[in-house]
Amino acid sequence: GESVGLHLPTLSVQEGDNSIINCAYSNSASDYFIWYKQESGKGPQFIIDIRSNMDKRQGQRVTVLLNKTVKHLSLQIAATQPGDSAVYFCAETHTGGFKTIFGAGTRLFVKA
Amino acid sequence: DTAVSQTPKYLVTQMGNDKSIKCEQNLGHDTMYWYKQDSKKFLKIMFSYNNKELIINETVPNRFSPKSPDKAHLNLHINSLELGDSAVYFCASSQDVQGGNEKLFFGSGTQLSVL
Numbered sequence: 001g002e003s004v005g006l007h008l009p010t011l012s013v014q015e016g017d018n019s020i021i022n023c024a025y026s027n028s029a030s031d032y033f034i035w036y037k038q039e040s041g042k043g044p045q046f047i048i049d050i051r052s053n054m055d056k057r058q059g060q061r062v063t064v065l066l067n068k069t070v071k072h073l074s075l076q077i078a079a080t081q082p083g084d085s086a087v088y089f090c091a092e093t094h095t096g097g098f099k100t101i102f103g104a105g106t107r108l109f110v111k112a
Numbered sequence: 113d114t115a116v117s118q119t120p121k122y123l124v125t126q127m128g129n130d131k132s133i134k135c136e137q138n139l140g141h142d143t144m145y146w147y148k149q150d151s152k153k154f155l156k157i158m159f160s161y162n163n164k165e166l167i168i169n170e171t172v173p174n175r176f177s178p179k180s181p182d183k184a185h186l187n188l189h190i191n192s193l194e195l196g197d198s199a200v201y202f203c204a205s206s207q208d209v210q211g212g213n214e215k216l217f218f219g220s221g222t223q224l225s226v227l
């Protein structure tokens with residue numbers, strides 16, 4: 001998600017549409033980036049990751065894009081489903097580091 | 113079997129009290145963490161432990177004292193609780209950070225409410 005203001009950024013999409021969640025990271029030394037999904041009442045759960053030697057990685061229905069030049073990360077969810085409704089966090093760290101820093105989160109609402 | 117389990121799930125207490133949260137992971141991971149999530153969902157790292165040794169203490173007040181009796185457990189004791197300590201506390205683990213396995217596995221959280 002994007003780190004903005006006082007409120008959790010929200011993205012509302014129609015079921016079946018594609019979703020794109022954006023994130024700006026802060027540390028130029030970070031070389032490992034992860035997207036996590038947090039459903040209500042649960043802990044964050046790993047979705048997909050990417051290392052800095054790549055600019056795109058695909059999973060099942062999800063794709064992560066990395067633009068190191070502008071320190072930007074995005075998560076694309078294809079054919080969004082109601083079960084995708086959650087808060088999504090981007091996170092950054094460096095290889096061998098013990099500190100993963102989380103972005104502010106984006107809440108995704110999927111309308112049936 | 114729950115991979116990372118923490119207890120209790122809910123904790124309601126008065127200001128000034130001392131409380132503990134327990135965490136256990138059965139994944140065989142080397143590294144464990146405590147994160148704090150505030151009401152705006154912002155997740156902030158508090159501590160990292162690797163093989164029972166403290167690696168990261170992210171300027172957390174001394175009232176918070178983590179303890180790792182073994183690699184599978186990381187408990188969090190909080191003295192003299194304050195209103196601002198109200199949050200959801202998440203325990204997490206990762207397999208082998210130094211080997212490049214930094215992916216975090218989280219527990220389901222402990223919602224602490226200080227009255």
